[in-house]
Amino acid sequence: MSSAEPQAAPERDELEWEIVELVAEHGSERAALRALLHDFHVLLADADRSVSRGFLRGVFSAGARPVATDDEP
Numbered sequence: 001m002s003s004a005e006p007q008a009a010p011e012r013d014e015l016e017w018e019i020v021e022l023v024a025e026h027g028s029e030r031a032a033l034r035a036l037l038h039d040f041h042v043l044l045a046d047a048d049r050s051v052s053r054g055f056l057r058g059v060f061s062a063g064a065r066p067v068a069t070d071d072e073p
Contacts, residue, residue, distance in 0.1 A: 012020070019032075026032040 022032045022036070023029055026035050
């Protein structure tokens, strides 16, 4: 016989409780994951639409700062 006593379940932290609540809200782990992935996809699509084309091309704020000339250090 083993002399080891059964280990108590570790306390859940805030993130683990959020996961438990998400699974309870959606009914299963798979449904909760699908909801998270959908929300993430929507978030990325919104962020992509909000980025300016100029920033993507590397000309963000072109002309906003003075350009150094040859006679400047």
